[in-house]
Amino acid sequence: MARDDTARERSPETTAPDNRENDSKLLGRREYMRLAGASVAALGLGASSATADEGGPANSDDWELAFEDQFEAGSLDTDKWGIGFGWGMDTSASYERISEDNVQVENEKLQLAVTHNGGPDSVYAGSVHTKNKHYYGPGSYWEAKIRTPDRHGLLPAFWAKSNAPTPNWPPEIDFFEMLGNNPNRSSHNIHYDTSGGMSGNHASDTMAYDGIDSTTNWHVYGCAWFEDRIEMYVDGNRVGTHTNATAMESMRTGAPFYMMLNIHVGKTGEPDFSEQWGDTMEVDWVRVWEHTDGSSTSQESTQTESQTETADLPNTLSISGDGSGSTSYRFTVTDTIEKSTARDASIDDEDTIDSSDVEGIVGGGTDSYEYAGKVTEFSLDGNATVYKNGSQVEPSSLQADPSTDGALPNLVVIDGSSSPNQVTTYEFEVDGDVAKDPEHGSINAFDEIADGTVSGRVVGGKDAYRFAGEITRFETDGAAFVSVRDSVDSN
Numbered sequence: 001m002a003r004d005d006t007a008r009e010r011s012p013e014t015t016a017p018d019n020r021e022n023d024s025k026l027l028g029r030r031e032y033m034r035l036a037g038a039s040v041a042a043l044g045l046g047a048s049s050a051t052a053d054e055g056g057p058a059n060s061d062d063w064e065l066a067f068e069d070q071f072e073a074g075s076l077d078t079d080k081w082g083i084g085f086g087w088g089m090d091t092s093a094s095y096e097r098i099s100e101d102n103v104q105v106e107n108e109k110l111q112l113a114v115t116h117n118g119g120p121d122s123v124y125a126g127s128v129h130t131k132n133k134h135y136y137g138p139g140s141y142w143e144a145k146i147r148t149p150d151r152h153g154l155l156p157a158f159w160a161k162s163n164a165p166t167p168n169w170p171p172e173i174d175f176f177e178m179l180g181n182n183p184n185r186s187s188h189n190i191h192y193d194t195s196g197g198m199s200g201n202h203a204s205d206t207m208a209y210d211g212i213d214s215t216t217n218w219h220v221y222g223c224a225w226f227e228d229r230i231e232m233y234v235d236g237n238r239v240g241t242h243t244n245a246t247a248m249e250s251m252r253t254g255a256p257f258y259m260m261l262n263i264h265v266g267k268t269g270e271p272d273f274s275e276q277w278g279d280t281m282e283v284d285w286v287r288v289w290e291h292t293d294g295s296s297t298s299q300e301s302t303q304t305e306s307q308t309e310t311a312d313l314p315n316t317l318s319i320s321g322d323g324s325g326s327t328s329y330r331f332t333v334t335d336t337i338e339k340s341t342a343r344d345a346s347i348d349d350e351d352t353i354d355s356s357d358v359e360g361i362v363g364g365g366t367d368s369y370e371y372a373g374k375v376t377e378f379s380l381d382g383n384a385t386v387y388k389n390g391s392q393v394e395p396s397s398l399q400a401d402p403s404t405d406g407a408l409p410n411l412v413v414i415d416g417s418s419s420p421n422q423v424t425t426y427e428f429e430v431d432g433d434v435a436k437d438p439e440h441g442s443i444n445a446f447d448e449i450a451d452g453t454v455s456g457r458v459v460g461g462k463d464a465y466r467f468a469g470e471i472t473r474f475e476t477d478g479a480a481f482v483s484v485r486d487s488v489d490s491n
Contacts, residue, residue, distance in 0.1 A: 055143045055220045055236075057289060063141060067134050067288040071110045076103060076128065086131030086258055087166055094155075095123040095266040102126035110283035114154065114263045119273050126281075127262030135163040136225075137255030137460075139291040142175055143222040143233075144261070149279030150215035152181035153271030155264040156281045158221055162254030164423065164459055167199040171247070171254040173230060176221035179268045183215040188223070188232035190242050196249035198459070205247060207232060209239040218284060227252065228387070245385055245392045252442075253459065259286070313370040317398075318343045318387040319380075323364030327382025330359045331398065335373025342368040343387065393438060408433060408466035409486070413440055416458035416480035424478025427455040432469025440464035 057063045069080050076083070085091075089098045102113040103126035112126035136142075148156040158176045162168040172191040179187050188207045193200040212219055212234060222233035230242040230251070242248075263281050265271060313336060320343065321327050333356045339347045345368035351360030353369075360367050362384055378398035380386070386395050416424045430452055441464030447456030449465075456463050458480050476482060 055145060055222070055285075055287060057141050057224070058236075062292055063289040064292045065287060066136065066140070066290040067130075068285070069110075069287075070108065070285045071105045071283070072108050073105065075105050076110075080133060081128040081130060082133065084127055084129065085260060085262070086129045086161060086163070091125075091264070093267065094264040095120040096125035096264065097123065098127050099124040103128060108284075110261070110286075112261060112263055112281040112283070113278060114149070114265060114280075115278040116265075116271075116273060117276060120266060123265050125263050125265060127260065129260040130258045131163060133258070134288070135256040135258040136288055136290060137257065138225050138227045138252060141222065141224045141289040141291075142259065143220055143288075144175070144286045145218055145220050145284035146176065146214070146261075147216075147218050147282045147284075148178050148183070148214045149263070149281055150181070150183055151271060151277070151279050153266055153269040154181070154279065155179060155267050156214075156262075157264065158259070158261050160257035160259045162198060163256050163258045164198065164254060168254060169199065170202050171198065171250045173223060173225065173251070173257065175223040175232070175259075176234075178214050181269065183213055185210050186212060186214060186219075186221065186234060186239075188221075188240060190230060190244075190247055190251070192244070192247035192250035193253070194246060196246050196253065198250065198254045203247075205242050205244055207240040207242065209234055225251070225257075228392075245387075249392060255460065259288075261286070313338060313372050315371050316340060316342045316368060316387070316389055317371065317375065318345060318366055318368040319360070319362050320366040320385045320387070321362040321364050322383045322385070324383055326361050326363050327380065327384040328359070328361050329367075329378075329380050329384070330357075331378040332357050332376050333371045333373050334376055335371065337369055337371035340368040340370045342370070388438065408435055408468050410467050411437060411440065411485045412465050412467065412471065413483050414456070414458050414463045414476070414480050415483065416460055416478065417462060418481070419460070419479040422479045423457055423459050424476055424480035425455075425457045426463075426474070426476045426478075426480070426482075427453065428474040429453050429472045430467045430469055431472055432467060434465055434467040437464040437466045 067080070069077060083100050083103050084098045091098065096114060102115065102124050104111040104113070110128070112128070114123065114125040116123045142160070144158050146156070146158060156178050157174065159172065159174045161172050170191040170193050174187065174189045177187040177189070186209045188209065189204055191202060191204045194203050195201065220235050224231040224233070228243065228248055231238055232240050261281070261283055317331070319327070319329050335356065337353055337356060337358060339351065339353070341347065343366050345366040351367055352358070358369060375398050378395060380395045386393055386398065388398070412428070414424065414426050416422065434449055434452065434454055436447065436449070441462040447463055448454070454465060471484065474482065
C-alpha cells in the first residue's frame with residue numbers, strides 16, 4: 001500500500017538513534033532484509049455503541065482498548081498526562097496562562113478550571129496532554145466523556161496534533177470544540193498542510209453538529225481515524241466524515257498524534273471581565289482503541305455494506321472524477337479483476353473488462369475495481385484522483401509498475417518505522433534508472449527524483465525505490481535504517 005505505515009506505540013520510551021546507519025555515510029556494503037509489507041488496518045467503525053455512560057465502538061471485537069483514564073486515582077496520572085500543551089505552556093494566541101493549580105482530579109473527574117482576577121492579563125486555565133507518552137495513528141478510535149462550561153468567549157476542546165518534533169503544525173484533528181458561547185453546537189474540524197505534508201500552508205475543513213447541550217449534560221465525543229477518512233461521533237452517532245484526500249495525506253504524514261484537553265479564552269469572543277468568575281470543564285473519562293490485526297472487514301466494505309474484500313482479490317483501484325468533464329482510463333493487471341462498489345462507486349456498461357484489460361469513463365463519480373496481482377500499465381486522459389488500496393496515488397506511479405516489468409531489479413528501503421518521533425532526510429544517487437516503489441513504501445510530495453538523484457524524508461514510515469545499476473552516493477540525516485537488496489522479486 002502506498003503510504004507511510006506509522007508505528008502506533010502505547011507507552012513509548014525515548015531511544016537513541018539506530019546505530020546500524022550513521023547519520024551521513026556512503027553505502028559501502030549491502031544489507032539485506034525481508035520486508036513484510038505490513039500495514040495499519042483501516043477498518044470501518046459503522047455506528048458506535050457509545051452512550052453518555054459507556055462509550056466505545058459498536059464492533060468491539062475488532063478493536064482493542066489501548067488507553068484509558070477514568071480519573072479514579074485522586075490526582076493526575078503523570079505516566080499518562082503532562083500539564084500544558086505538547087509544545088509547552090505558551091498560549092500566545094489566547095488570553096489564558098496555564099497553571100498547575102487549575103488542573104485537579106476530584107470526585108473521579110478531571111477538572112480543568114479557568115479563572116480571572118480582573119482582566120485578560122489575569123486569566124489562568126488548566127490544560128493536559130499526552131505528548132511523548134501516548135500517541136496513535138490511522139486505525140484508532142478516540143473518545144472522551146465531557147461537560148463544558150457555559151460562558152461567552154471560552155473554547156473548550158478535545159483535540160490532537162502530531163507527536164513529531166516541532167515544527168509539526170498543521171495537521172490537527174479537533175475531536176470536539178465548543179466555539180464561543182453556543183452550547184447547542186459542537187465543532188469537529190481538521191487542519192492540514194495543502195501539500196499533503198506537515199508544517200506547510202494551512203487549510204481547514206469544518207464540520208458542526210447542532211442539537212446538543214454541551215454545558216448542562218454529559219456527552220461522549222468520538223473520532224475514528226482511518227487511512228482515507230476521519231469520522232466524527234457524538235453520543236455514538238456519526239455526525240459527519242472528513243474525506244479530503246490532501247487532508248488525509250497530511251494526517252498520515254504527521255501521524256502518530258497525541259491528544260490534549262484544555263480551555264482557550266478569547267479566541268472566539270471576548271469574555272466579560274467586569275466581574276470575577278471561574279468555570280470548569282469536567283472530563284469523566286478518556287479512552288483510545290486500536291484496531292486489532294486479522295479482521296476480514298476492509299475499509300471499502302464499511303462504505304457499502306454489501307462489499308467485502310476477499311483473500312482472492314486483495315487489492316482495490318478507484319478512479320474518482322472531479323466533475324469538470326469525462327475522464328477516460330485504461331489499465332492492465334497480471335491476474336483476476338472484477339468491478340467493485342468501493343468508495344461508493346457505480347457499476348455501468350461504459351466500463352469494460354476484457355480478460356485483465358480494463359477501459360472506462362468517469363465523470364463526477366467513481367469507478368472501482370478489485371484485483372489480484374499487479375498493475376502493469378495505467379493511462380488516464382482527463383482529471384481524476386486515483387486510489388490504490390484506499391490511499392491516493394499519483395497516476396504516473398501506475399503507468400509502469402517497477403516491481404513487475406523487470407527493468408528495475410534492485411530495491412532500497414529507508415525505514416523509519418522504529419523511530420516514529422524523528423524525521424530522517426536522505427539523498428542518494430544511482431548510475432541507472434530509478435523509480436518509487438509503492439509496494440514497499442509511501443508516495444508523497446516530500447520525495448523527488450531528478451536526473452538520477454533521489455531526495456526525500458520519512459517520519460515513522462518507509463520510503464522505497466526500485467533501481468537499475470549501482471548506488472554511487474547515499475547520505476542520511478536521522479535515525480532511519482537503510483537496506484538494499486539486489487535482484488528482488490516482488491512480494
